[in-house]
Amino acid sequence: MPVYVYAVTLGDHPCRLDGLTGVGAGAAPLRAVSAGNLKAVVSDVSEEVSPRRRDLVAHQAAQDRLLPDGTPLPLQFGYTAPDDDAVRQVLNEQADLYLGALERVRGCVEYNVKAAWDEEDVLRRILEESPSARHLNEQIRAGTDDPRPALELGQYVADQVQQRHADAAAGIIETLVPLAREHAVHAPTGEDFLNLSLLVLRGADGEGALQLAHADLVADGETGVDIRVAGPLPPYSFAA
Incomplete structure (x- = not known):
């Protein structure tokens, strides 16, 4: 199933996402997809996501929830992937890029x-x-x-x-x-x-x-x- 991607974090980030629902008409719960030393915060989507107010708020709510436990790498609104495996593949292939970017904003x-x-x-x-x-x-x-x-x-x-x-x-x-x-x-x-x-x-x-x-x-x-x-x-x- 297609997934919407909110942010990338280090693998040890707790990603406390309980109670958060995501973008799209289905408002699926948020979850973390792990790959090596990285995680991506995602939710399932069944339609093309447009920048409606409710979806923009849901996107920002994910960032706000992650921020107190460690600075995430927030994605701009609108990033999707075909499924969890595609997310893992990107995290693995671009691990150095994401780890470098997370180090850049660590503690900030x-x-x-x-x-x-x-x-x-x-x-x-x-x-x-x-x-x-x-x-x-x-x-x-x-x-x-x-x-x-x-x-x-x-x-x-x-x-x-x-x-x-x-x-x-x-x-x-x-x-x-x-x-x-x-x-x-x-x-x-x-x-x-x-x-x-x-x-x-x-x-x-x-x-x-x-x-x-x-x-x-x-x-x-x-x-x-x-x-x-x-x-x-x-x-x-x-x-x-």
Whole structure:
């Protein structure tokens, strides 16, 4: 029977999966398939799995259950195999790859850092700190048929916003990256100007230090900058 694959762990991981049901309409129970020094967490599926909310939640629940007992190698949503034997074959053939990847994340968890800057606050600062921007803004407010002031101000503000976002992101990265074993910078979305993933050691030296650094950034940083830290998370960004 086809199986859906959630994660790969070391062979000594307890894989306490009692009570967890998997993706798909059948919601089959989760179980571990062993091969040498590795395990794969799977469940039976009888249909093609699509990213419905219930299935995404079931996929994440498996990662969350595994994480406290040892960092798993989480697979992205959607991996399937023909049967248990096919899973064992892949684990055996790619054992060095999986063991190396698990060693990379051993004892660590992922934290995601996102940052956004209130748009009104940024615009206010630009106008306060730039005489030329204020002059252009006054021309526009006074009323003019000349389109150049609006175009010049728009371009100047766009350049300034981009530069200030870049400077703020660089400051956050400079502060937090030294606290991580590895890091990955992703393209930000929405109103965010930073999307940073950190692979952090569990405990005070890693997670504790990150929490303190985040608190210091919030206390000492620019007013209007919202820095959010999410975690601990399975190390999706470092499970290649």
